[in-house]
Amino acid sequence: MEKTSLFGKRLKEERIKLGLNQAEAAEKCGFSREMWGKWERGENRPSSEKLFSFSKIGIDIDYVMHGRRGETAAMPSESLSAEEKELLALFRQLGSGSRKELADYAAFKLVVEKKAQTALGKVSNG
Template structure:
């Protein structure tokens, strides 16, 4: 499954929905769903958010990497402290009810300016600002670039924080290849 369309179809099938029903969940007609699955069109963030609420693995759809669904539903959610260490924080203590606020949170967690993040995602700073203000939603291509920059797309779309294990895997994947190799060698060394 090399493209978003085939992975989207795979998730729809796994969840047991028809194209009509899955499209309706995402707020689109059956023809749009068909075009998404053929790769002729790309779904937007509002569609992805809606299907995530029904159990679709959006990270898998966008990137091809499956997330740990069980771990993402733990009671204690993780966030970054200013020192970069992990700390448990209750979700009710974080006021992030919209994609816009979660997108801004992730950008700040990555210590990027709006201009830097916009450039990494291949869009203008003005468009990025609209996303963070809630007057626009990023499409799947922008979300794919956001993920490559280290952003947590699943969190942005669903509001669910990753588990410590998921966060560790995401950080490992974001490391340069040479660092990944060094980490793997260190883990293979017997202590």
């Protein structure tokens, strides 16, 4: 089996693992379903820039490209809690605009929490 068809086979495995059909995966990454189908059939290979967009939806690029799982996927200490898995599943279902809004909100909440912790530290130490 040539490398392109292995790439396509692995890409399809990753997509199915995420519970997405071709149209859903393509939409989440900003491509047409037709283009996605060509990649899975081994008719074409995406650019490295396009590969990066795959990783944003949870596709293991190292596996798709080389047949080996990324180090983070194999580390038991990095396993997700049930709450994290639920959040990730919901996040993956959002469109790109909503994902950006959610990421911005999470960053905002983190800043607020850090400021509150700093203020508490100053009060209790001061």
